[in-house]
Amino acid sequence: MIRHTTTPVVTPLSIGPSAAASAPQLHREFRTDEFWRDIPGWSDVTEAEFGNHLWQSKNSVINLKQVRQVLGTRVPDSFFTDVEAGLRKAPMNIRITPYVFALIDWDNPTDDPLRKQFLPLGSQMLPDHPFYLADSLAEDTDAPVPMLTHRYPDKVLFLPLTTCPVYCSYCTRSRIIGGSTETVEKDTYGANKEKWEAAFEYLRQSPQVEDVVISGGDAFNMTATHLTHIGENLLAIPHIRRLRVATKGIAILPQKILTDDKWVGAFLAIHKRAHEMGKQVYIHTHFSSPREITKWSAMAMQRLYAEHVIVRNQAVLQAGVNDKIETLSLLTKQLSWMNLQPYYVYQHDMVPGCEHLRTPLGVGIELEKQLRGTTAGFHVPTFVCDAPGGGGKRHIASHEHYNPETGVSVWRAPRVKPGRLFLYFDPLHALSPEMQKRWTVQAEREAMVRDAIHQVEPNLGGEQAKMIEDLLQIAVH
Protein backbone atom coordinates (compact mmCIF):
# COMPACT_ATOMS: atom_id res chain seq x y z
CA MET A 1 0.00 0.00 0.00
CA ILE A 2 1.37 3.35 -0.97
CA ARG A 3 0.67 6.33 1.22
CA HIS A 4 -0.97 9.35 -0.35
CA THR A 5 0.56 12.67 0.16
CA THR A 6 -1.72 15.00 2.10
CA THR A 7 0.26 18.14 1.35
CA PRO A 8 -2.12 20.97 0.49
CA VAL A 9 -2.21 21.32 -3.22
CA VAL A 10 -3.32 24.87 -3.70
CA THR A 11 -0.09 26.49 -2.64
CA PRO A 12 -0.54 30.05 -1.42
CA LEU A 13 1.55 32.68 -3.17
CA SER A 14 4.87 33.04 -1.45
CA ILE A 15 7.15 34.75 -3.90
CA GLY A 16 9.03 37.96 -3.47
CA PRO A 17 8.56 41.04 -5.60
CA SER A 18 9.49 40.82 -9.25
CA ALA A 19 8.86 42.62 -12.48
CA ALA A 20 5.75 40.54 -13.00
CA ALA A 21 4.57 40.51 -9.40
CA SER A 22 1.55 42.62 -10.20
CA ALA A 23 0.41 40.33 -13.02
CA PRO A 24 -2.35 37.91 -12.04
CA GLN A 25 -0.92 34.45 -11.30
CA LEU A 26 -3.82 32.45 -12.70
CA HIS A 27 -1.65 29.43 -13.30
CA ARG A 28 -1.24 28.87 -9.58
CA GLU A 29 -4.95 28.67 -8.92
CA PHE A 30 -6.52 25.26 -9.18
CA ARG A 31 -10.23 24.59 -9.26
CA THR A 32 -11.36 23.12 -5.94
CA ASP A 33 -15.16 23.37 -6.30
CA GLU A 34 -17.55 20.45 -6.64
CA PHE A 35 -18.12 21.24 -10.31
CA TRP A 36 -19.71 17.87 -11.11
CA ARG A 37 -22.72 18.71 -8.97
CA ASP A 38 -23.92 21.03 -11.74
CA ILE A 39 -24.53 17.98 -13.92
CA PRO A 40 -28.09 16.78 -13.22
CA GLY A 41 -27.13 13.09 -13.17
CA TRP A 42 -24.31 13.62 -10.66
CA SER A 43 -25.74 16.28 -8.35
CA ASP A 44 -25.69 13.85 -5.41
CA VAL A 45 -22.22 12.42 -6.01
CA THR A 46 -19.92 13.02 -3.06
CA GLU A 47 -16.32 14.18 -3.27
CA ALA A 48 -15.14 10.76 -2.10
CA GLU A 49 -17.09 8.98 -4.86
CA PHE A 50 -15.96 11.43 -7.53
CA GLY A 51 -12.39 11.03 -6.35
CA ASN A 52 -12.43 7.26 -6.85
CA HIS A 53 -11.11 5.91 -10.13
CA LEU A 54 -13.51 2.97 -10.10
CA TRP A 55 -16.50 5.30 -9.81
CA GLN A 56 -15.04 7.37 -12.66
CA SER A 57 -14.58 4.35 -14.93
CA LYS A 58 -17.96 2.85 -14.10
CA ASN A 59 -19.76 6.11 -14.80
CA SER A 60 -17.90 7.03 -17.97
CA VAL A 61 -20.21 8.21 -20.73
CA ILE A 62 -19.93 5.91 -23.73
CA ASN A 63 -22.96 6.63 -25.90
CA LEU A 64 -25.45 9.32 -26.77
CA LYS A 65 -28.14 7.78 -24.57
CA GLN A 66 -25.92 8.26 -21.55
CA VAL A 67 -25.07 11.81 -22.60
CA ARG A 68 -28.81 12.51 -22.53
CA GLN A 69 -29.37 10.67 -19.25
CA VAL A 70 -26.64 12.54 -17.43
CA LEU A 71 -27.46 15.99 -18.84
CA GLY A 72 -31.26 15.78 -18.77
CA THR A 73 -32.64 19.18 -19.73
CA ARG A 74 -29.36 20.99 -19.05
CA VAL A 75 -28.91 21.54 -22.82
CA PRO A 76 -31.49 21.99 -25.60
CA ASP A 77 -32.57 18.97 -27.67
CA SER A 78 -30.85 20.41 -30.74
CA PHE A 79 -27.51 19.69 -29.05
CA PHE A 80 -28.19 15.94 -28.93
CA THR A 81 -29.27 15.94 -32.58
CA ASP A 82 -26.01 17.66 -33.46
CA VAL A 83 -23.94 15.10 -31.51
CA GLU A 84 -25.85 12.30 -33.21
CA ALA A 85 -24.89 13.76 -36.60
CA GLY A 86 -21.28 14.10 -35.42
CA LEU A 87 -21.08 10.48 -34.31
CA ARG A 88 -22.41 9.30 -37.66
CA LYS A 89 -19.39 10.87 -39.39
CA ALA A 90 -16.71 10.50 -36.72
CA PRO A 91 -14.02 7.79 -36.90
CA MET A 92 -14.03 7.49 -33.09
CA ASN A 93 -16.58 6.25 -30.59
CA ILE A 94 -17.17 8.31 -27.51
CA ARG A 95 -15.85 7.51 -24.05
CA ILE A 96 -15.61 10.36 -21.58
CA THR A 97 -14.83 10.17 -17.86
CA PRO A 98 -17.25 12.04 -15.58
CA TYR A 99 -14.27 14.19 -14.57
CA VAL A 100 -13.80 15.60 -18.07
CA PHE A 101 -17.49 15.55 -18.90
CA ALA A 102 -18.28 17.69 -15.86
CA LEU A 103 -15.53 20.18 -16.73
CA ILE A 104 -17.28 21.03 -20.01
CA ASP A 105 -19.07 24.37 -19.85
CA TRP A 106 -22.62 23.13 -20.39
CA ASP A 107 -23.90 26.70 -20.67
CA ASN A 108 -21.96 26.93 -23.92
CA PRO A 109 -20.95 23.44 -25.07
CA THR A 110 -20.68 24.55 -28.72
CA ASP A 111 -17.55 26.61 -28.06
CA ASP A 112 -16.12 24.56 -25.21
CA PRO A 113 -12.55 23.30 -25.77
CA LEU A 114 -13.15 20.03 -23.89
CA ARG A 115 -16.41 19.26 -25.67
CA LYS A 116 -14.59 19.86 -28.96
CA GLN A 117 -12.00 17.21 -28.15
CA PHE A 118 -14.30 14.42 -27.03
CA LEU A 119 -17.82 14.96 -28.36
CA PRO A 120 -18.02 15.81 -32.07
CA LEU A 121 -20.82 18.03 -33.38
CA GLY A 122 -22.04 17.31 -36.90
CA SER A 123 -22.46 21.04 -37.50
CA GLN A 124 -18.74 21.67 -36.86
CA MET A 125 -17.21 18.80 -38.78
CA LEU A 126 -15.72 19.40 -42.24
CA PRO A 127 -14.92 17.06 -45.14
CA ASP A 128 -11.49 15.44 -44.77
CA HIS A 129 -8.57 16.98 -46.62
CA PRO A 130 -7.95 15.43 -50.07
CA PHE A 131 -4.53 14.20 -48.84
CA TYR A 132 -5.63 12.83 -45.46
CA LEU A 133 -4.69 9.22 -44.70
CA ALA A 134 -5.98 6.84 -42.03
CA ASP A 135 -2.34 5.97 -41.26
CA SER A 136 -0.97 9.39 -42.10
CA LEU A 137 2.31 8.84 -40.23
CA ALA A 138 2.91 5.48 -41.93
CA GLU A 139 3.22 3.76 -38.56
CA ASP A 140 2.05 0.46 -39.99
CA THR A 141 4.47 0.70 -42.93
CA ASP A 142 7.40 1.32 -40.56
CA ALA A 143 6.48 -1.66 -38.34
CA PRO A 144 8.96 -4.58 -38.54
CA VAL A 145 6.68 -6.66 -36.29
CA PRO A 146 3.04 -6.04 -35.31
CA MET A 147 2.52 -3.39 -32.59
CA LEU A 148 6.01 -1.90 -33.01
CA THR A 149 6.99 1.08 -35.17
CA HIS A 150 10.74 1.43 -35.70
CA ARG A 151 11.37 4.66 -37.60
CA TYR A 152 14.20 6.40 -35.83
CA PRO A 153 17.60 4.75 -35.37
CA ASP A 154 17.57 4.32 -31.57
CA LYS A 155 13.96 4.65 -30.44
CA VAL A 156 10.76 2.73 -31.08
CA LEU A 157 7.05 3.10 -30.56
CA PHE A 158 5.33 0.10 -28.94
CA LEU A 159 1.54 -0.17 -29.09
CA PRO A 160 0.68 -2.98 -26.68
CA LEU A 161 -3.07 -2.26 -26.66
CA THR A 162 -5.54 -0.02 -28.48
CA THR A 163 -8.06 0.98 -25.85
CA CYS A 164 -8.14 4.12 -23.70
CA PRO A 165 -10.03 5.50 -20.70
CA VAL A 166 -11.33 8.32 -22.95
CA TYR A 167 -11.51 8.57 -26.71
CA CYS A 168 -10.36 11.77 -28.41
CA SER A 169 -12.36 12.55 -31.57
CA TYR A 170 -9.14 13.58 -33.30
CA CYS A 171 -7.14 10.44 -32.43
CA THR A 172 -4.09 10.03 -34.66
CA ARG A 173 -4.62 6.25 -34.49
CA SER A 174 -8.36 6.28 -35.12
CA ARG A 175 -7.68 3.46 -37.61
CA ILE A 176 -7.17 1.03 -34.71
CA ILE A 177 -8.19 2.69 -31.44
CA GLY A 178 -11.47 2.32 -29.63
CA GLY A 179 -13.57 -0.11 -31.67
CA SER A 180 -15.41 0.13 -35.00
CA THR A 181 -17.72 3.03 -35.76
CA GLU A 182 -20.29 3.69 -38.48
CA THR A 183 -17.52 4.87 -40.79
CA VAL A 184 -14.49 2.75 -39.81
CA GLU A 185 -13.96 -1.00 -39.32
CA LYS A 186 -11.12 -1.52 -36.85
CA ASP A 187 -8.98 -4.28 -35.45
CA THR A 188 -8.93 -2.87 -31.95
CA TYR A 189 -6.97 -5.08 -29.56
CA GLY A 190 -6.72 -5.32 -25.79
CA ALA A 191 -3.68 -6.24 -23.72
CA ASN A 192 -2.31 -9.68 -24.68
CA LYS A 193 0.94 -10.96 -23.18
CA GLU A 194 1.54 -13.64 -25.82
CA LYS A 195 1.26 -11.19 -28.70
CA TRP A 196 3.84 -8.85 -27.16
CA GLU A 197 6.57 -11.49 -27.28
CA ALA A 198 7.38 -10.80 -30.95
CA ALA A 199 8.02 -7.14 -30.13
CA PHE A 200 10.25 -8.05 -27.16
CA GLU A 201 12.17 -10.52 -29.31
CA TYR A 202 12.67 -7.93 -32.07
CA LEU A 203 14.03 -5.50 -29.48
CA ARG A 204 16.36 -8.12 -27.99
CA GLN A 205 17.79 -8.55 -31.50
CA SER A 206 18.07 -4.78 -32.18
CA PRO A 207 21.07 -3.52 -30.21
CA GLN A 208 20.79 0.00 -31.63
CA VAL A 209 17.46 0.59 -29.82
CA GLU A 210 17.83 2.40 -26.48
CA ASP A 211 14.43 4.02 -26.03
CA VAL A 212 10.90 2.57 -26.01
CA VAL A 213 7.73 4.63 -26.05
CA ILE A 214 4.99 2.45 -24.56
CA SER A 215 1.86 3.98 -26.01
CA GLY A 216 -1.30 2.62 -27.56
CA GLY A 217 -4.00 2.94 -26.55
CA ASP A 218 -3.32 4.12 -23.06
CA ALA A 219 -1.24 2.57 -20.30
CA PHE A 220 -4.08 3.34 -17.85
CA ASN A 221 -6.00 0.53 -19.55
CA MET A 222 -3.36 -2.06 -18.70
CA THR A 223 -3.65 -4.07 -15.53
CA ALA A 224 -0.89 -3.77 -12.94
CA THR A 225 0.27 -7.25 -13.99
CA HIS A 226 0.52 -6.23 -17.65
CA LEU A 227 2.46 -3.10 -16.80
CA THR A 228 4.89 -5.12 -14.69
CA HIS A 229 5.27 -7.71 -17.45
CA ILE A 230 6.11 -5.10 -20.10
CA GLY A 231 8.37 -3.10 -17.80
CA GLU A 232 10.35 -6.13 -16.63
CA ASN A 233 10.77 -7.58 -20.11
CA LEU A 234 11.99 -4.30 -21.58
CA LEU A 235 14.28 -3.39 -18.68
CA ALA A 236 15.87 -6.85 -18.92
CA ILE A 237 17.15 -6.00 -22.42
CA PRO A 238 20.65 -4.64 -21.75
CA HIS A 239 20.75 -1.97 -24.48
CA ILE A 240 17.35 -0.47 -23.57
CA ARG A 241 17.99 2.56 -21.36
CA ARG A 242 14.74 4.52 -21.37
CA LEU A 243 11.06 3.68 -21.18
CA ARG A 244 8.26 6.18 -21.54
CA VAL A 245 4.84 5.14 -20.37
CA ALA A 246 2.27 7.14 -22.34
CA THR A 247 -1.10 7.91 -20.80
CA LYS A 248 -3.59 10.70 -21.17
CA GLY A 249 -4.79 9.55 -17.76
CA ILE A 250 -3.30 12.33 -15.67
CA ALA A 251 -5.31 14.82 -17.72
CA ILE A 252 -8.61 12.95 -17.91
CA LEU A 253 -8.60 10.48 -15.01
CA PRO A 254 -6.20 11.82 -12.36
CA GLN A 255 -8.19 9.91 -9.73
CA LYS A 256 -6.45 6.71 -10.84
CA ILE A 257 -3.09 8.03 -9.68
CA LEU A 258 -4.69 8.83 -6.31
CA THR A 259 -6.76 5.71 -5.68
CA ASP A 260 -5.53 2.82 -7.84
CA ASP A 261 -2.70 1.74 -5.55
CA LYS A 262 -2.19 -1.49 -7.41
CA TRP A 263 -1.52 0.19 -10.77
CA VAL A 264 0.52 3.01 -9.25
CA GLY A 265 2.44 0.46 -7.17
CA ALA A 266 3.28 -1.54 -10.31
CA PHE A 267 4.44 1.59 -12.11
CA LEU A 268 6.56 2.74 -9.17
CA ALA A 269 8.16 -0.69 -8.85
CA ILE A 270 9.26 -0.51 -12.51
CA HIS A 271 10.42 3.06 -11.98
CA LYS A 272 12.48 2.01 -8.96
CA ARG A 273 13.87 -1.07 -10.68
CA ALA A 274 14.99 1.07 -13.65
CA HIS A 275 16.70 3.50 -11.31
CA GLU A 276 18.60 0.70 -9.62
CA MET A 277 19.77 -0.44 -13.06
CA GLY A 278 20.91 3.08 -14.02
CA LYS A 279 17.99 3.40 -16.46
CA GLN A 280 15.05 5.76 -16.69
CA VAL A 281 11.27 5.41 -16.74
CA TYR A 282 9.07 8.44 -17.34
CA ILE A 283 5.39 9.17 -17.85
CA HIS A 284 4.33 11.11 -20.94
CA THR A 285 0.87 12.61 -20.76
CA HIS A 286 -1.44 14.72 -22.87
CA PHE A 287 -3.01 17.92 -21.53
CA SER A 288 -4.24 20.21 -24.31
CA SER A 289 -6.24 22.83 -22.46
CA PRO A 290 -5.91 24.71 -19.17
CA ARG A 291 -9.54 23.79 -18.61
CA GLU A 292 -8.52 20.18 -17.99
CA ILE A 293 -6.48 21.22 -14.96
CA THR A 294 -7.93 21.18 -11.43
CA LYS A 295 -6.78 20.33 -7.92
CA TRP A 296 -7.14 16.65 -8.92
CA SER A 297 -4.43 17.08 -11.59
CA ALA A 298 -2.22 18.84 -9.07
CA MET A 299 -2.80 16.11 -6.45
CA ALA A 300 -1.96 13.37 -8.95
CA MET A 301 1.21 15.22 -9.96
CA GLN A 302 2.10 15.78 -6.32
CA ARG A 303 1.93 12.06 -5.65
CA LEU A 304 4.17 11.27 -8.63
CA TYR A 305 6.56 14.08 -7.80
CA ALA A 306 6.92 12.78 -4.25
CA GLU A 307 8.07 9.51 -5.84
CA HIS A 308 10.57 11.32 -8.12
CA VAL A 309 8.68 10.47 -11.31
CA ILE A 310 9.38 12.77 -14.24
CA VAL A 311 6.23 13.56 -16.22
CA ARG A 312 6.21 15.31 -19.59
CA ASN A 313 3.36 16.68 -21.67
CA GLN A 314 2.52 16.39 -25.36
CA ALA A 315 -0.29 18.66 -26.54
CA VAL A 316 -1.93 18.88 -29.94
CA LEU A 317 -2.48 22.31 -31.43
CA GLN A 318 -6.20 22.67 -32.20
CA ALA A 319 -8.47 25.39 -33.50
CA GLY A 320 -10.76 26.66 -30.77
CA VAL A 321 -9.01 24.55 -28.14
CA ASN A 322 -5.56 26.05 -27.61
CA ASP A 323 -4.64 28.12 -30.67
CA LYS A 324 -4.43 31.42 -28.76
CA ILE A 325 -1.20 32.54 -27.16
CA GLU A 326 -2.98 33.33 -23.86
CA THR A 327 -4.25 29.75 -23.68
CA LEU A 328 -0.91 28.17 -24.56
CA SER A 329 1.04 30.34 -22.17
CA LEU A 330 -1.39 29.61 -19.34
CA LEU A 331 -1.18 25.88 -20.09
CA THR A 332 2.63 26.03 -20.15
CA LYS A 333 2.79 27.87 -16.84
CA GLN A 334 0.21 25.62 -15.17
CA LEU A 335 2.02 22.46 -16.22
CA SER A 336 5.33 23.89 -15.05
CA TRP A 337 3.84 24.85 -11.70
CA MET A 338 2.75 21.23 -11.22
CA ASN A 339 6.30 20.00 -12.03
CA LEU A 340 5.08 18.67 -15.36
CA GLN A 341 7.41 19.43 -18.23
CA PRO A 342 5.81 20.73 -21.44
CA TYR A 343 7.59 18.68 -24.10
CA TYR A 344 5.85 18.92 -27.45
CA VAL A 345 3.03 20.82 -29.11
CA TYR A 346 2.05 18.92 -32.24
CA GLN A 347 0.87 20.33 -35.51
CA HIS A 348 -2.33 18.32 -36.03
CA ASP A 349 -1.89 15.07 -37.95
CA MET A 350 -3.74 14.69 -41.26
CA VAL A 351 -6.06 11.90 -40.12
CA PRO A 352 -9.82 11.56 -40.74
CA GLY A 353 -12.49 13.43 -38.80
CA CYS A 354 -10.36 16.30 -37.55
CA GLU A 355 -10.29 18.84 -40.36
CA HIS A 356 -12.23 21.37 -38.25
CA LEU A 357 -9.59 21.11 -35.53
CA ARG A 358 -6.50 21.53 -37.69
CA THR A 359 -4.67 24.86 -37.89
CA PRO A 360 -2.43 26.21 -40.66
CA LEU A 361 1.29 25.65 -40.20
CA GLY A 362 1.83 29.42 -40.07
CA VAL A 363 -0.34 29.66 -36.95
CA GLY A 364 1.83 27.13 -35.12
CA ILE A 365 5.02 28.89 -36.17
CA GLU A 366 3.71 32.23 -34.92
CA LEU A 367 2.49 30.72 -31.64
CA GLU A 368 5.85 29.12 -30.95
CA LYS A 369 7.54 32.47 -31.61
CA GLN A 370 5.26 34.14 -29.09
CA LEU A 371 5.46 31.39 -26.48
CA ARG A 372 9.26 31.20 -26.31
CA GLY A 373 10.49 33.10 -23.28
CA THR A 374 7.34 32.44 -21.24
CA THR A 375 9.18 30.43 -18.62
CA ALA A 376 12.32 28.34 -18.17
CA GLY A 377 13.60 27.24 -21.56
CA PHE A 378 13.37 23.58 -20.58
CA HIS A 379 9.66 24.09 -19.88
CA VAL A 380 8.86 25.70 -23.22
CA PRO A 381 7.47 23.01 -25.52
CA THR A 382 8.98 22.36 -28.92
CA PHE A 383 6.42 22.72 -31.71
CA VAL A 384 6.67 19.83 -34.16
CA CYS A 385 5.04 18.60 -37.32
CA ASP A 386 5.07 14.81 -37.58
CA ALA A 387 5.68 14.59 -41.32
CA PRO A 388 2.97 12.61 -43.14
CA GLY A 389 4.42 9.51 -44.78
CA GLY A 390 6.77 8.73 -41.90
CA GLY A 391 9.36 11.52 -41.89
CA GLY A 392 9.05 11.72 -38.13
CA LYS A 393 8.78 14.76 -35.92
CA ARG A 394 10.24 17.90 -37.46
CA HIS A 395 10.58 21.31 -35.84
CA ILE A 396 7.61 23.30 -37.10
CA ALA A 397 9.71 26.08 -38.65
CA SER A 398 12.23 23.73 -40.27
CA HIS A 399 10.24 23.11 -43.46
CA GLU A 400 12.12 23.38 -46.76
CA HIS A 401 9.29 25.35 -48.30
CA TYR A 402 5.92 26.69 -47.16
CA ASN A 403 3.36 28.57 -49.19
CA PRO A 404 0.70 29.91 -46.79
CA GLU A 405 -1.54 30.73 -49.73
CA THR A 406 -1.80 27.20 -51.11
CA GLY A 407 -1.15 25.71 -47.67
CA VAL A 408 1.47 23.31 -49.05
CA SER A 409 4.70 22.70 -47.11
CA VAL A 410 7.65 20.47 -48.05
CA TRP A 411 9.92 18.74 -45.54
CA ARG A 412 13.08 16.67 -45.35
CA ALA A 413 14.07 14.19 -42.65
CA PRO A 414 17.80 13.52 -43.18
CA ARG A 415 18.23 11.26 -40.11
CA VAL A 416 15.08 9.27 -40.70
CA LYS A 417 14.58 8.90 -44.45
CA PRO A 418 17.52 10.56 -46.20
CA GLY A 419 16.84 11.86 -49.70
CA ARG A 420 13.08 11.81 -49.36
CA LEU A 421 10.66 14.70 -49.39
CA PHE A 422 7.50 14.92 -47.29
CA LEU A 423 4.41 17.06 -47.69
CA TYR A 424 2.06 18.64 -45.18
CA PHE A 425 -1.07 20.60 -46.06
CA ASP A 426 -2.91 23.35 -44.21
CA PRO A 427 -6.65 22.79 -43.65
CA LEU A 428 -8.60 24.01 -46.65
CA HIS A 429 -11.08 26.02 -44.58
CA ALA A 430 -8.20 28.35 -43.57
CA LEU A 431 -7.36 29.23 -47.19
CA SER A 432 -8.90 32.07 -49.20
CA PRO A 433 -12.18 31.32 -50.99
CA GLU A 434 -10.41 31.45 -54.39
CA MET A 435 -7.77 29.03 -53.19
CA GLN A 436 -10.39 26.68 -51.75
CA LYS A 437 -11.98 26.64 -55.17
CA ARG A 438 -8.65 25.80 -56.81
CA TRP A 439 -8.31 22.87 -54.44
CA THR A 440 -11.52 21.33 -55.76
CA VAL A 441 -9.94 20.91 -59.21
CA GLN A 442 -7.65 17.90 -59.43
CA ALA A 443 -5.29 19.35 -62.05
CA GLU A 444 -4.98 22.57 -60.03
CA ARG A 445 -4.07 20.89 -56.79
CA GLU A 446 -1.56 18.67 -58.56
CA ALA A 447 0.00 21.79 -60.04
CA MET A 448 0.24 23.36 -56.58
CA VAL A 449 1.92 20.29 -55.13
CA ARG A 450 4.33 19.97 -58.07
CA ASP A 451 5.20 23.65 -57.84
CA ALA A 452 5.99 23.36 -54.11
CA ILE A 453 8.22 20.36 -54.72
CA HIS A 454 9.92 22.10 -57.62
CA GLN A 455 10.89 24.96 -55.29
CA VAL A 456 12.86 22.50 -53.17
CA GLU A 457 14.06 19.98 -55.72
CA PRO A 458 14.01 21.27 -59.31
CA ASN A 459 15.21 17.95 -60.69
CA LEU A 460 13.29 15.29 -58.92
CA GLY A 461 14.48 11.80 -59.82
CA GLY A 462 13.21 8.20 -59.91
CA GLU A 463 12.00 6.99 -56.49
CA GLN A 464 11.02 10.39 -55.27
CA ALA A 465 9.10 11.33 -58.38
CA LYS A 466 7.21 8.08 -58.15
CA MET A 467 6.36 8.69 -54.52
CA ILE A 468 4.88 12.08 -55.37
CA GLU A 469 2.83 10.53 -58.17
CA ASP A 470 1.56 7.92 -55.71
CA LEU A 471 0.64 10.63 -53.27
CA LEU A 472 -1.26 12.58 -55.91
CA GLN A 473 -3.20 9.40 -56.65
CA ILE A 474 -4.57 9.12 -53.12
CA ALA A 475 -6.44 12.39 -53.37
CA VAL A 476 -9.60 10.92 -54.78
CA HIS A 477 -12.27 13.32 -53.59
Ligand SMILES: *Cc1c(COP(=O)(O)O)cnc(C)c1O
Ligand atom coordinates in the same frame (compact mmCIF):
# COMPACT_ATOMS: atom_id res chain seq x y z
C1 LIG B 1 7.25 10.15 -31.44
C2 LIG B 1 7.87 8.89 -31.77
C3 LIG B 1 8.99 8.42 -31.07
C4 LIG B 1 9.61 9.24 -29.96
O1 LIG B 1 10.11 10.46 -30.46
P1 LIG B 1 10.65 11.62 -29.52
O2 LIG B 1 10.89 12.76 -30.43
O3 LIG B 1 11.90 11.11 -28.87
O4 LIG B 1 9.59 11.89 -28.49
C5 LIG B 1 9.53 7.23 -31.46
N1 LIG B 1 9.02 6.51 -32.51
C6 LIG B 1 7.96 6.94 -33.19
C7 LIG B 1 7.48 6.12 -34.35
C8 LIG B 1 7.34 8.13 -32.85
O5 LIG B 1 6.27 8.54 -33.55
